[in-house]
Amino acid sequence: MKLPPGQYLTEDFPVLTAGPTPRVPTDTWEFVVVTEAGEKHRWSWAELMALPSEQPTVDLHCVTKWSKLGTSWQGVSLDVLLDGVDTAADYVMVHSYGGYTTNLPFEDLRNGQAWIAYRFDGEDLHPEHGGPARLLVPHLYLWKSAKWVRGLRLTDEDEPGFWESAGYHDYGDPWREQRYQGD
Ligand SMILES: Nc1nc2c(c(=O)[nH]1)N[C@H]1C(S)=C(S)[C@@H](COP(=O)(O)O)O[C@H]1N2
Numbered sequence: 001m002k003l004p005p006g007q008y009l010t011e012d013f014p015v016l017t018a019g020p021t022p023r024v025p026t027d028t029w030e031f032v033v034v035t036e037a038g039e040k041h042r043w044s045w046a047e048l049m050a051l052p053s054e055q056p057t058v059d060l061h062c063v064t065k066w067s068k069l070g071t072s073w074q075g076v077s078l079d080v081l082l083d084g085v086d087t088a089a090d091y092v093m094v095h096s097y098g099g100y101t102t103n104l105p106f107e108d109l110r111n112g113q114a115w116i117a118y119r120f121d122g123e124d125l126h127p128e129h130g131g132p133a134r135l136l137v138p139h140l141y142l143w144k145s146a147k148w149v150r151g152l153r154l155t156d157e158d159e160p161g162f163w164e165s166a167g168y169h170d171y172g173d174p175w176r177e178q179r180y181q182g183d
């Protein structure tokens with residue numbers, strides 16, 4: 001069974017954005033990881049493109065109950081990006097161009113579970129779906145997959161992001177149906 005509890009299948013790819021779609025040119029785009037010690041690691045678009053990429057095929061589960069199975073992406077594994085980052089942080093706040101944030105445990109970005117994705121279904125990722133690049137962390141509800149991703153802040157303490165502050169679940173495991181706080 002590939003459909004988590006309470007979800008239905010869809011063939012389309014709905015767009016869910018709180019607010020306007022930011023347009024981020026790749027010549028000014030950067031991805032910044034800030035550690036709990038304040039150390040910064042930066043990648044330009046050209047540097048991201050030069051890193052080895054993967055082509056994961058994953059299932060997407062949105063908390064509004066649609067799921068889309070077998071989606072094809074291209075992106076750089078967070079394992080590659082975090083390889084040279086010296087940290088003992090337990091949590092991450094993901095930041096997007098446009099101001100969106102979402103939080104998750106650091107370990108959920110490791111071990112082949114998350115990518116900075118820049119192609120979908122054989123095409124450059126469309127701006128509506130987070131292009132030029134979004135976080136893809138498909139084992140959690142899709143609100144954790146921040147579109148227009150700009151960076152990560154690694155922290156010792158867990159802090160709620162945009163939807164988590166509005167009553168959504170802190171972790172968001174679709175298989176345990178963790179939609180809202182208290183689920
Ligand atoms: N920056 C940003 N990322 C975001 C959102 C958003 O509003 N802003 N919405 C989230 C939610 S609730 C979902 S379901 C998915 C939707 O991704 P899609 O529009 O590509 O389907 O993006 C997530 N990432």
Ligand SMILES: [Mo]
Nearest residue numbers: 016062063143
């Ligand atoms: Mo969502």
